Amino acid sequence: MSCSHVDVRVALLGDKAAQERLTERGELLPCAHCRSKMTISYDDEGIEDSMGRKWSWTAVCSKCCASTGLCYSEKQAIAANNTRAPILTPEELEWVIKNHDKHTSKNM
Numbered sequence: 001m002s003c004s005h006v007d008v009r010v011a012l013l014g015d016k017a018a019q020e021r022l023t024e025r026g027e028l029l030p031c032a033h034c035r036s037k038m039t040i041s042y043d044d045e046g047i048e049d050s051m052g053r054k055w056s057w058t059a060v061c062s063k064c065c066a067s068t069g070l071c072y073s074e075k076q077a078i079a080a081n082n083t084r085a086p087i088l089t090p091e092e093l094e095w096v097i098k099n100h101d102k103h104t105s106k107n108m
């Protein structure tokens with residue numbers, strides 16, 4: 001788990017490679033607005049484009065309902081969330097890390 005936490009830290013500081021590693025693993029960075037947990041939602045009534053891709057996937061904040069907008073795959077929604085995260089100040093980053101740790105330990 002420790003290497004994942006390092007990736008979350010550097011990804012929040014705007015490191016593209018770390019953002020890509022998180023996306024590869026299917027991990028979501030916290031909400032850009034309120035820092036809460038983001039979840040992936042799937043809308044069964046999504047619109048299919050001319051290439052047969054269904055635009056049904058969104059990353060949505062569980063608290064303030066901020067979202068990435070529609071994407072055509074779960075992976076794309078995760079990438080959209082992870083790459084649009086703002087660059088945080090060190091103080092904000094500590095807050096995120098603390099909350100992230102709390103969350104993961106709860107799940108164990």
Ligand SMILES: [Zn+2]
Nearest residue numbers: 031034061064
């Ligand atoms: Zn939020």
